[in-house]
Amino acid sequence: MNDILLEYARETLDIEITEARRMRDRLDGSVSRACRLLLDCRGKVVISGMGKSGHIGKKIAASLASTGTPAFFVHPAEALHGDLGMIGRQDVVVFISYSGRAQELRLILPLLAESDIPVIAVTGNADSPLARAAACVLDVGVAREACPMGLAPTSSAVNTLMIGDALAMALMRYRGFDAEQFARSHPGGSLGARLLNRVHHVMRRGGQLPKIDRQDSVMAAMLELSRTGLGLVAVCDAENRVAGVFTDGDLRRWLVKGRRLDEPIAPAMTRPGYLLPEEWRAGAALEALHQQHITAAPVVDVKGRLVGALNLHDLHQAGIG
Incomplete structure (x- = not known):
């Protein structure tokens, strides 16, 4: 049959x-x-x-x-x-x-x-x-x-x-x-979310933003990691420009080396770290994070100043990916 x-x-x-x-x-x-x-x-x-x-x-x-x-x-x-x-x-x-x-x-x-x-x-x-x-x-x-x-x-x-x-x-x-025009006819779908949303539309701001001063210690960075749960902290200079990032992985490597938490953050952080421009399309940001094999990144303006942070979860919540 x-x-x-x-x-x-x-x-x-x-x-x-x-x-x-x-x-x-x-x-x-x-x-x-x-x-x-x-x-x-x-x-x-x-x-x-x-x-x-x-x-x-x-x-x-x-x-x-x-x-x-x-x-x-x-x-x-x-x-x-x-x-x-x-x-x-x-x-x-x-x-x-x-x-x-x-x-x-x-x-x-x-x-x-x-x-x-x-x-x-x-x-x-x-x-x-x-x-x-x-x-x-x-x-x-x-x-x-x-x-x-x-x-x-x-x-x-x-x-x-x-x-x-x-x-x-x-x-x-x-x-x-083109694809952007197509997305404007489909704003409720995943394609619309990828192409119409920009990084600054979906990034974390204000109190959700993990940030320390470059003069701070590894301990301060660890506490900020714990507070925000983003997996990274942006390390900024006096003009709020991102000098580097400190991640969960950086913390583990620092401790494995037997280094102290009260030491300055500069030797422990990753320089300059991967940064996302705030005007990038959200879909491009998603692809960039995958290509870099990272889950999160600080977001900067055209002068390199910290304006936000973004991770894969934020993108997925916005229907992107």
């Missing part, structure tokens, strides 16, 4: 992959024309489709919107009952219908034509009413659905999803849309 189920699954993927390759091989200037219509759009890109085409359309709209092309999905049935007012004269509409004969779309097409709103058709039927009314046709046709009855949209659904991704990625790359 398990063997036959595995074989059915593999056969499904084989069929869908074959159809996807066929679509890739027949891509032509229609894709460029569709991209140009979307790039020239001064309003928003409106995606619409019925049934499973609509479900895929929602994903395409979301992908476009998050990669630099303002887009949203409108259900065609809802459009016929008031939501058509969401579509403006500066918009471009992408209609998805494999047959190209969805009744709801056919009713909307004349209304769009009256307002000179261009339509991009994503269809498997180049001779359909939708295709004939469109400014541009993207062919997602398949020779065979993976469904053994040829009824459930499988290969055609994959092709539709892929052409949507192809448009979104082509537009993103042409616009030079």
